[in-house]
Amino acid sequence: MNEMPEPVSSAAQEFDRYAKNYDEALAQGISVSGEDKDFFARGRVDWLARCLKSLGMEPKSVLDFGCGTGSAAPHLCELLKPATLTGADISEQSIALARRQYGNASVNFETIREFKSAAPAAQFDLAFCNGVFHHIPLEQRTAAAKCVYDSVRPGGLFAFWENNPWNPGTRYVMSRIPFDRDAIMVSALEARRLLRAGGFEILRTDFLFIFPRALSWFRGIEPAISRLPFGAQYQVLCRKSK
Numbered sequence: 001m002n003e004m005p006e007p008v009s010s011a012a013q014e015f016d017r018y019a020k021n022y023d024e025a026l027a028q029g030i031s032v033s034g035e036d037k038d039f040f041a042r043g044r045v046d047w048l049a050r051c052l053k054s055l056g057m058e059p060k061s062v063l064d065f066g067c068g069t070g071s072a073a074p075h076l077c078e079l080l081k082p083a084t085l086t087g088a089d090i091s092e093q094s095i096a097l098a099r100r101q102y103g104n105a106s107v108n109f110e111t112i113r114e115f116k117s118a119a120p121a122a123q124f125d126l127a128f129c130n131g132v133f134h135h136i137p138l139e140q141r142t143a144a145a146k147c148v149y150d151s152v153r154p155g156g157l158f159a160f161w162e163n164n165p166w167n168p169g170t171r172y173v174m175s176r177i178p179f180d181r182d183a184i185m186v187s188a189l190e191a192r193r194l195l196r197a198g199g200f201e202i203l204r205t206d207f208l209f210i211f212p213r214a215l216s217w218f219r220g221i222e223p224a225i226s227r228l229p230f231g232a233q234y235q236v237l238c239r240k241s242k
Contacts, residue, residue: 034213045075059125066132070098088115122153130161134183145198152240160236162186170232188234200238207231
């Protein structure tokens with residue numbers, strides 16, 4: 001889940017350094033929730049799948065923007081069933097790991113340089129990202145949003161997931177993760193503003209992961225209160241105009 005815009009600098013070097021122990025560093029932070037990274041990874045894609053079903057959309061081509069080591073790929077493939085999945089990331093070491101672990105005939109991983117130089121414009125039905133933009137310097141976020149916009153076909157969707165800065169638990173978790181401590185968080189309001197300025201139409205905003213495992217019996221009500229800004233993460237689902 002790494003930042004995407006060029007030029008590649010110390011940010012790429014940092015994620016290269018953490019590539020091999022990314023999961024361990026992430027687990028160090030999220031362990032306070034009582035869940036592991038796959039719980040959240042699957043939960044995000046499951047929620048997205050519900051949203052897509054309500055829109056009657058079955059994406060055939062999916063972009064995982066800022067894919068990191070590719071850990072979202074199995075969930076995206078299983079729950080969305082695209083014909084092709086492309087992951088792109090600034091970290092060469094992360095991409096190398098993703099290729100070895102998850103790459104196959106229909107799942108491809110590329111560095112951002114490779115992606116920008118080789119990918120046809122406006123080819124994806126759906127773009128997905130998680131925890132990417134809080135790592136992108138403020139002055140580069142517009143360019144990153146444009147990269148996604150240019151990659152999605154007219155009428156295509158962008159599922160923008162980020163950590164919720166209004167949730168104190170989220171801030172605590174990020175303080176426990178080495179590569180998240182200095183990140184500049186993105187509020188849902190800022191995300192919608194950024195995406196609208198980039199040409200996207202906002203369809204919905206949902207806040208997920210409200211209750212930790214110790215209070216898991218309350219999770220059944222989360223869909224009903226997902227519009228309230230309580231969750232540890234949020235999704236802004238938006239569409240490129242036709």
